[in-house]
Amino acid sequence: MLQELDDHMVACMKCGMCQAVCPVFAETMKEADVTRGKIALLENLAKEMVSDPEGVQEKLNKCLLCGSCGANCPSGVKIMDIFLRARCIVNSYMGLSPVKKAILRGMLTNPKLFNALLDMGSVFQGLFTTKVNDLLGSSCSKILSPIIGDRHFVGLASKSLHSRIKSLDTPAGKSGVKVAFFPGCLGDKMFTSVADACLKVFSHHGVGVYMPEGMACCGIPSLASGDRVSYDKLVKLNLDLFAKGKFDYLVTPCATCTATIKEIWPKMMGDYPFEMRKQIEELEKKTMDVNAFVVDVLGVTPAADAPKGNVKVTFHDSCHMKKSLGVTAQPRNLIRMNPKYDLVEMAECDRCCGSGGSFNLYHYDLSKQIGERKRQNIVDSGAQVVSTGCPACMLQMTDMLSQHGDRVAVKHCIEIYADSLG
Ligand code: SF4
Numbered sequence: 001m002l003q004e005l006d007d008h009m010v011a012c013m014k015c016g017m018c019q020a021v022c023p024v025f026a027e028t029m030k031e032a033d034v035t036r037g038k039i040a041l042l043e044n045l046a047k048e049m050v051s052d053p054e055g056v057q058e059k060l061n062k063c064l065l066c067g068s069c070g071a072n073c074p075s076g077v078k079i080m081d082i083f084l085r086a087r088c089i090v091n092s093y094m095g096l097s098p099v100k101k102a103i104l105r106g107m108l109t110n111p112k113l114f115n116a117l118l119d120m121g122s123v124f125q126g127l128f129t130t131k132v133n134d135l136l137g138s139s140c141s142k143i144l145s146p147i148i149g150d151r152h153f154v155g156l157a158s159k160s161l162h163s164r165i166k167s168l169d170t171p172a173g174k175s176g177v178k179v180a181f182f183p184g185c186l187g188d189k190m191f192t193s194v195a196d197a198c199l200k201v202f203s204h205h206g207v208g209v210y211m212p213e214g215m216a217c218c219g220i221p222s223l224a225s226g227d228r229v230s231y232d233k234l235v236k237l238n239l240d241l242f243a244k245g246k247f248d249y250l251v252t253p254c255a256t257c258t259a260t261i262k263e264i265w266p267k268m269m270g271d272y273p274f275e276m277r278k279q280i281e282e283l284e285k286k287t288m289d290v291n292a293f294v295v296d297v298l299g300v301t302p303a304a305d306a307p308k309g310n311v312k313v314t315f316h317d318s319c320h321m322k323k324s325l326g327v328t329a330q331p332r333n334l335i336r337m338n339p340k341y342d343l344v345e346m347a348e349c350d351r352c353c354g355s356g357g358s359f360n361l362y363h364y365d366l367s368k369q370i371g372e373r374k375r376q377n378i379v380d381s382g383a384q385v386v387s388t389g390c391p392a393c394m395l396q397m398t399d400m401l402s403q404h405g406d407r408v409a410v411k412h413c414i415e416i417y418a419d420s421l422g
């Protein structure tokens with residue numbers, strides 16, 4: 001594994017171009033926090049891991065995995081590959097903490113148990129949480145503050161998608177197209193209105209839907225934690241379910257899930273059996289972000305003189321959507337399809353919001369600092385609504401806006417488009 005890592009790292013010229021775009025470096029101004037500094041650390045990984053494993057882990061984890069550095073690297077260094085592989089190496093040396101083991105291997109890889117626990121959590125969450133902003137649907141919790149700090153969060157949906165709709169297998173209608181729909185954990189359990197909006201759009205355009213029962217997490221939380229065991233299990237669970245259905249595209253409303261299935265699964269499939277690798281290669285070609293699917297496959301495009309409404313909306317380019325998938329125009333086109341809205345661009349619309357999944361859990365102060373800049377740009381745009389294509393960014397922006405008491409709603413772009421369909 002170390003040799004493989006070395007092979008990826010030789011391409012780095014130490015030019016430092018990654019420094020200018022790294023949101024973490026912009027806050028800390030520490031060389032160790034930017035890609036070049038991390039690569040210097042990894043060049044001595046074997047030695048460093050023996051002398052200070054915790055230190056190595058801490059430095060590696062201080063990264064949003066946002067991909068801004070990779071998108072700006074003139075040498076095409078496969079930075080995400082390097083970081084994800086390095087986390088797996090360090091984790092296999094140190095082992096998982098009991099809490100991570102229980103969450104990743106005990107819960108996440110057991111979708112039935114995971115779903116049941118969160119469904120139960122949704123019933124009792126009102127006992128521990130207080131609503132703070134009706135427009136944003138955010139809550140906070142004094143009792144849970146030793147664990148979650150002063151976060152303002154979106155609670156679990158009162159009815160998860162899987163508890164309302166166990167599975168779907170409908171034929172292609174007037175579009176002649178059938179999709180496998182992967183709502184992602186946040187679309188299934190938290191932002192169910194996003195999943196409902198996707199299903200409404202599919203139904204409106206006569207798109208057949210395959211949504212099997214028992215879908216698991218896409219695996220990125222496991223891989224970002226360096227746990228190959230649970231990651232591999234999650235990939236296998238999902239592949240087995242997709243193998244049972246016939247569909248033209250695999251569509252998700254979560255840019256992070258889309259990027260994971262389309263880019264990370266193929267990158268990490270080296271040791272898998274031939275059949276699994278073949279299946280992943282086929283899925284890579286079929287997987288699409290829902291906005292790109294609606295615009296590029298279904299052909300939905302606003303007229304040049306489409307009317308503008310009086311609700312100002314601004315758009316945040318999530319890192320995974322822009323830097324990994326290269327999707328930028330399609331979500332904006334879908335927003336323009338709704339005559340109630342007037343799209344205004346915020347400054348630095350493609351700057352990371354600071355979420356970064358587990359980064360937000362371990363480095364909340366830093367995550368918040370980065371998020372503050374995003375929040376300021378949203379507020380300065382004068383928009384009443386901020387839209388994006390990634391539920392993880394929706395969570396982060398909700399937190400930032402809610403903590404300031406801002407009256408700016410957060411919506412997924414597919415919700416805005418679905419709303420225009422009546
Ligand atoms: S931009 Fe690329 S080549 Fe330059 S230091 Fe960063 S990772 Fe290395």
Ligand code: SF4
Pocket residue numbers: 021022023024025033034035062063064065066067068069070
């Ligand atoms: S992935 Fe993002 S946070 Fe991590 S080093 Fe690259 S630019 Fe910085």
